[in-house]
Amino acid sequence: MSDNQQSTRGRPRVALVTCTDLPDLEPDDRLLLAPLAARGVRVDTVTWDDPGVDWPDYDLVVLRSTWDYIARRDEFVAWAATVPRLANPADVVAWNTDKRYLDDLSAAGVPTVPTTWIAPGAPWRQPEQGEYVVKPAVGAGSLDSGRYDLADPDHRRLAADHLARLGAAGRTAMVQPYLSAVDTAGETALLFAGGPTGPVFSHAIRKGAMLTGPDLPTGELFRPERIDPRTATPEQLAVAEKTLTAVPGGSGRLLYARVDVIPGPDGSPVLVELELTEPSLFLGHTEGAADRFADAIVAHLRAT
Structure with a gap:
């Protein structure tokens, strides 16, 4: 956005996007609010699946705690493609939300960690021993993830059950050696x-x-x-x-x-x-981090 466009519209307007479970953002994201206000940026907190939001009305739409998209990834990716001035961009979102x-x-x-991909219904030939991680290719927050010692018969069974559970839900699984x-x-x-x-x-x-x-x-x-x-x-x-x-x-x-x-x-x-x-x-874990990210948002606004 040019300085002239900025001046005609007044203060730049930014959406920080969250989910219905975190309507006020998660605490760490809220640390951005004061630095952005100090930089003259108007901030709205909105949920990504709210049909009443006018996304083109924002100068920048910043994805934050949209952590409920996992079970609705196709819908989330399709939504992202409709949002102007999305950060990070929609094509990046489509690429990055599948760990393949x-x-x-x-x-x-x-x-990278060596990874084996298991499509729904496909078999996995378990190694005889070693620790492995099983998790979904589309996932976040370490949910639906487990660590298994394949020298343990119970763990071998539980790992197979985990893969079957992911497959039954139509989810591709990934298996990695535990580091x-x-x-x-x-x-x-x-x-x-x-x-x-x-x-x-x-x-x-x-x-x-x-x-x-x-x-x-x-x-x-x-x-x-x-x-x-x-x-x-x-x-x-x-x-x-x-x-x-x-x-x-x-x-x-x-x-x-x-x-x-x-x-x-x-x-x-x-x-x-x-x-x-x-x-x-x-x-909240490093002094000045919130200010650096607020500065990055302002720079992004100027470049948009």
């Missing part, structure tokens, strides 16, 4: 806020191990996490930058990005997930 994007990143040379370093080093999330030429590193946090055993449905939107600040290493930053470079269409269009890595068997960081749709930004 990991194959694209692996093909681009990004170190044991997460139990000690944890998972590192690197947060990026959009800059003039693409996302700029903002801060990093450590997440403790989330999966302690087989999948046990909780009925929650996400599983609680233990979060601590962390200093990103040069190796982690290098993997994150390589990951963002491989995003289809280029990373310059992104308002935000979260890159999650875990030490692999040799200690080098490997990509677990690239979150470009509705990731927690962990703004």
Whole structure:
């Protein structure tokens, strides 16, 4: 949006998009409200599936805690395609809401966790031993995910039951070896806020191990996490930058990005997930993070 357009419409108007279960956003996202107001931005909190919202009336629509889309992904992706000035863009949303994007990143040379994809009804030949993670290709918040020790007969049965449950719901499953370093080093999330030429590193946090055993449905939107600040290493930053470079269409269009890595068997960081749709930004865990993301929104507004 040009400065002239901005002046004729007055204060820029931004929608922070959530879901009906979190009508006032989740607490971390609310940390954006005061910095945006201080920058002269009018903010509305709206749910993505509210038919009464006039999306073209917003100067920017920012996806935040839309965590109920999992069971309605097709509807969510179709909705995103109708929204002007969506961040992140609708084609990114369509690509990033199915974790089979990991194959694209692996093909681009990004170190990723080896993944086997199991279509609904397809068999999985279980290894004789080793720990594996079973989770849906479309999912968030570690829900419908489990950790299985295949040397244990009960775990072998439970893993097969988990896959059957996902398949019966028409969901593609993914199976990955469990990286044991997460139990000690944890998972590192690197947060990026959009800059003039693409996302700029903002801060990093450590997440403790989330999966302690087989999948046990909780009925929650996400599983609680233990979060601590962390200093990103040069190796982690290098993997994150390589990951963002491989995003289809280029990373310059992104308002935000979260890159999650875990030490692999040799200690080098490997990509677990690239979150470009509705990731927690962990703004409350690093001083200045909310201001950096508010600045990124303002910059995005000026470029729109």
